[in-house]
Amino acid sequence: MAGNANQVCSMGTLINLQNVGKTYITGSVANEVLKNVNLTIDEGEMVVILGPSGSGKSTLLNMLGGLDSASCGTITFGEKTVTELDDSRLSDFRAEDVGIVFQFYNLIPTLTAAENVALMSELGVEIMDPMEALKLVGLAGYENKFPSQMSGGQQQRVGIARALVVDPEIVFADEPTGNLDSNTTLEVLKLMQKIVHEKNQTMVMVTHDNYLASFGDKVIHIRDGKIIGIDEHPGGRTELNENEITDMYPGGTLAVPGEEITPYENA
Numbered sequence: 001m002a003g004n005a006n007q008v009c010s011m012g013t014l015i016n017l018q019n020v021g022k023t024y025i026t027g028s029v030a031n032e033v034l035k036n037v038n039l040t041i042d043e044g045e046m047v048v049i050l051g052p053s054g055s056g057k058s059t060l061l062n063m064l065g066g067l068d069s070a071s072c073g074t075i076t077f078g079e080k081t082v083t084e085l086d087d088s089r090l091s092d093f094r095a096e097d098v099g100i101v102f103q104f105y106n107l108i109p110t111l112t113a114a115e116n117v118a119l120m121s122e123l124g125v126e127i128m129d130p131m132e133a134l135k136l137v138g139l140a141g142y143e144n145k146f147p148s149q150m151s152g153g154q155q156q157r158v159g160i161a162r163a164l165v166v167d168p169e170i171v172f173a174d175e176p177t178g179n180l181d182s183n184t185t186l187e188v189l190k191l192m193q194k195i196v197h198e199k200n201q202t203m204v205m206v207t208h209d210n211y212l213a214s215f216g217d218k219v220i221h222i223r224d225g226k227i228i229g230i231d232e233h234p235g236g237r238t239e240l241n242e243n244e245i246t247d248m249y250p251g252g253t254l255a256v257p258g259e260e261i262t263p264y265e266n267a
């Protein structure tokens, strides 16, 4: 299913990248951080971008969400060609079609959970009932709590509710569990997976962690700005084995032994 330049979008394709590249220019030095990226993201998929620090994960996510511009190539999102949108349309796209979950939650400390979730409506964006969004992430009854009165996992669930409240076409999450302990990480990850599977919500998550990546339906392996493999396992990992958590996630570094990388045709 990896994309190629002549690919015709199938019914379920939400995003298509063709020959996308990004070069940052600092002074007289050009740094090519994304090279010839071709991929498709289907509706209702949990896609994981997996790679080491500096490999270009956040850069790729920012391209997908219209937060940064591509230096070359084409990105289509449904009927829209993101790489051709002017600034005003791009800002509508970011506000209405995209939900973002941040590593450090980015909640406003002086606002309650419900007020944090409703924040986008202050910018004139149409949102669903914030209480419904909080219910969806298992925080019914927490609407009047302030961030300081909630655990890290609960705060991140508010962050997820805030991303979902605009009923986005897609949710992007850059290391959403990077600030959480191991058990809370798994709880938040399973919640995200449940939302994808039950609401058919398309989601793209960035991580450097093999084990967390195994919860995705599709894993995009990236190294030095290039896609080196795409694994597809629809449904992702759903079962958690307590011993496995203790053995494989003793507080930070995880690895899945024998992980296989599928050769990628356009790498």
Ligand SMILES: Nc1ncnc2c1ncn2[C@@H]1O[C@H](COP(=O)(O)OP(=O)(O)OP(=O)(O)O)[C@@H](O)[C@H]1O
Binding pocket: 024, 025, 026, 031, 033, 051, 052, 053, 054, 055, 056, 057, 058, 059, 060, 208
């Ligand atoms: N605004 C920028 N200007 C110049 N270089 C940049 C800029 N943003 C990122 N880079 C470079 O692009 C490369 C990829 O960065 P990116 O942030 O995408 O990596 P990453 O995979 O998200 O890493 P991490 O896991 O540490 O977050 C790095 O070498 C980085 O230094």
Ligand SMILES: [Mg+2]
Binding pocket: 057, 058, 059, 174
């Ligand atoms: Mg990053």
